[in-house]
Amino acid sequence: MADTNKELSPFVTLVSADGFEFHVRRSAACVSGTIRRMLDVQNNFSEAQSGVCHLENLSGIVLEKVVEYFYYNEKHHQSSSVADMDIPADLCLELLMAADYLDT
Amino acid sequence: MTLGQIDRADEVAGIVFVDRKQSALTDFLASHNISAQQINLDYQARLARQQADQAAAAAAAANEENNANGSDDDEDVAEQKKRKRKEEKAIAKIKASKEFKRRKFEHHRAKDSDDDEETDDDALARDMMKKPQKAPPKPGQFANCETCEKRFTVTPYTLAGVDGGFLCTKCGKELKDEKSKAEKAAAKSKKKALVPRVRKRQQESDRMEGNVKLGAKSLVEHCVRKVADVVNDIEDFGDLPQNLLDRLSQILSKKRVLTPRTLQLFLQPGIDRIAVYDCAKLETEDFNKIFAFMPDVERVNFRFAGQLKDEPFRYMIEKNPKLRHLQLDASNLITDAAWTDLFLHRGDQLETLKLSALNDSFRDEIVEIMASTCPNLKRLKLRKCSHMTEQSINFIASMTSLEHLSLAIAQESSAESLVNLIDSVGSNLKTLCLEDYCDADDSVLEAIKNNCTQLTKLRLTGSPSFTDNMLANLFDAAWPNPCIRHIDLSSNRDMDSAMGPNDEDDENPVGFGSNAMKAMMVHSGNKLEQLDLHSNRHVGKEVLLDVFDGVKQYPNLKDIDLSFVTHVDDVVMTGIFKSCPALEKLAVFACFSAREAVIPQGIAVIGLPNAQSAVETVGGA
Structure with a gap:
């Protein structure tokens, strides 16, 4: 899933609209199809060179939850019958939009 | 360590507990190997x-x-x-x-x-x-504490120590605390032991739905479920994409919470489609509201629309000029007059019409009107409409624009009508589904072979007279139709012979059998995605072994139903797993010789008697 090219840093930075930065393991961030395509060197986006993704339509609080999901997903990558992640009710709609955008 | 294991260990040591009633403490101690x-x-x-x-x-x-x-x-x-x-x-x-x-x-x-x-x-x-x-000393008397040897007054609440003596208040309290702690720990360990069983139940439930993918659910799925949980607190969905709205509608319908209140969330002027999978709680004004809010709607899909009456139906015809796709289920309050209105006003723009469970209206005359007023209809699906007769099939035969045709009406129709139907509309068809036409025979198969060249989905079920050779003939190399993606040829078997193919010397056995199986897989195996052959009990073991030999590959086959194909056994199943790398779901109900095969991860196999085996493992002793 994640490309393990040696020149690539194992971490990428995700920046929310309100300026919060999250340093996330590349393999975890690539759970998202959108981010994976952003970071794919073959597509030659500026994100691929800098390793920084500006997600202008996500607020910090949503992005934090998204990042939590990235690691949750990676952790349970190979296990069967995974317990559901807890999602706060007031965040679920925004998170749903984010998830749809991120193709997660 | 489970109770069962302890029992076994004890048997080895030659000890048998006579009194099986154990206290929680004993359990706890046992669980710590004491x-x-x-x-x-x-x-x-x-x-x-x-x-x-x-x-x-x-x-x-x-x-x-x-x-x-x-x-x-x-x-x-x-x-x-x-x-x-x-x-x-x-x-x-x-x-x-x-x-x-x-x-x-x-x-x-x-x-x-x-x-x-x-x-x-x-x-x-x-x-x-x-x-x-x-x-025991009576209350009010003095005693020496068993542990600290202090002298104290015995009360009704005084506790006995481990050696049968009495404990002073302080030591008694300590002992009590200790006991309750041990009990708690025991309860906790019991609880822990329970968790995997609960999980297992959930797992079985998921498996029945064909969902055995490893890893976590997608974040979208997480959120959609959560949104459905708290739907009553939500004011507005905002501009969710259509596919998510549809998924939400499905979940809410399944939970039976698609009420007028929640329906409101789905009504957005800019959207061109509405799908409500359970309309049981919606009434006239709710339907009116839908059509008023969404003037641009093109696709309408109402299931269980038992309360959809003529008035909102006419309102829809009037207010929604773009309507092109209509699917209604159980809308029995719509009269034939209203149906006529629909076809007269919107018939020329209709592209899809799917109707099911109409038991009170939609007679042959309406079918005739439909056939004459819907020149652009591409998809037609009619199921369980009890007033339609063989005449309807003849009317449908005139609708040459059809590309997708699914019929489960007038099932007593003669083979000639069906042949006539296929002769006239067959050449354009991409989907052909004829369910449970008990008089359909080889002539229908022949008509399909002669007319249909573009099929990607074929469903012919419930015929007791198709012969194995003719089915095989349909799929032979002379048929110009390319690979079919979805095949359902279930329940095509000879009703009279319960045991296997009729006779060894029978030249042309009735029912989907070994020859048909072989020919079909040769014809469509490459692109086949879905295969339903349930209840075709004449499919022989040799051909199953040959078709699923582990060497031949069916790269797209995801879903197979071989229930009641009694020759399926462990070897065949293993072969299926090897031959179908994309397999997701395999149904093998009543395949009694298949129960030991190792099921690779990520494949949902349903119908195995593992409820039984699960009981065996849990029971232990």
């Missing part, structure tokens, strides 16, 4: 070593008892003698008691020998006497 039995044995061994001092020990015990009782401190010799006699009597009594016999039995089982019987008996009896026979 056996009361073992402790007792050790104690007995120690006792045997101390036999020489036994008399002295007994005397000391008597004295101690004396002290503990707190009665007269200065007993005279006569009284002591009396006491001794009493003790002997008591021992004799104990020896006669059932409890003693039981303990003795246990003891011997444990020791597995008969030597020292007498002394053992004495020791046992004395041991038993020591504990329960001790007269």
